[in-house]
Amino acid sequence: MKKIGKFVSYTDQVYRELKAAIISGDIQQGDFLQERSIAEKLGVSRTPVREAIKRLEFEDWVETLPWKGVVVRDIDRQDIIEVFQCRYANEGFVGELVASAISEESLEELKQIKKNMEALASKSRQEFINEDRKFHMHLAQLTNNSRLVHFLDHLSDQMLRFGILAVKNEERMKGTLQEHQAIIDALETRSPEKTKEAIHIHIDNSEDILLNLVDNE
Numbered sequence: 001m002k003k004i005g006k007f008v009s010y011t012d013q014v015y016r017e018l019k020a021a022i023i024s025g026d027i028q029q030g031d032f033l034q035e036r037s038i039a040e041k042l043g044v045s046r047t048p049v050r051e052a053i054k055r056l057e058f059e060d061w062v063e064t065l066p067w068k069g070v071v072v073r074d075i076d077r078q079d080i081i082e083v084f085q086c087r088y089a090n091e092g093f094v095g096e097l098v099a100s101a102i103s104e105e106s107l108e109e110l111k112q113i114k115k116n117m118e119a120l121a122s123k124s125r126q127e128f129i130n131e132d133r134k135f136h137m138h139l140a141q142l143t144n145n146s147r148l149v150h151f152l153d154h155l156s157d158q159m160l161r162f163g164i165l166a167v168k169n170e171e172r173m174k175g176t177l178q179e180h181q182a183i184i185d186a187l188e189t190r191s192p193e194k195t196k197e198a199i200h201i202h203i204d205n206s207e208d209i210l211l212n213l214v215d216n217e
Helices: 010-024 035-042 046-058 077-099 104-120 125-141 146-166 170-188 192-216
Strands: 062-065 069-072
Touching: 010 035, 010 046, 010 146, 035 046, 046 062, 077 125, 077 146, 077 170, 077 192, 104 125, 104 170, 125 146, 125 170, 146 192, 170 192
Parallel strands: none
Antiparallel strands: 062 069
């Protein structure tokens, strides 16, 4: 985490820094958030830290344990199931919406993102997952449905955290790349049904990997 500037509200900046640290694993599940320590590290007073933590708690990133303090929530089976149910319903719909009208330019952008992911697979799990998010959000943006984009953007914050766990397994990186290619191939046919199916397969495989990881832990 880095020192906080003055051009955006302190609370917003603290919130972003803390959430980014939770997503990346710099702050891990089960870690307690100490207001004083965080305030000193970020160079702010305790008030914006307190407000940022309240916001994180409202969004279920952290929880308050009586007599103990605020702790980063563990990822459990129900978290994964709920998020992936939302993905299955909404991202499949995205595929149906964009498939028949996607431009060659947009297809090339998706192919470039996949190439970026290939280059990052052996270098940085965090950057690989960031590019994965770009891939899915680019598809969402092609719907021109701002409410759908906003919903999936919020959901993708959770997916970034899940993704860091999933790609601990290098085989999952390879599987993700193959599944992204299948989505691109389906889009090139301009078939809503094939695109939806390819996206659903990708989502199902990702969910299975995460549920297995949680069960084994």
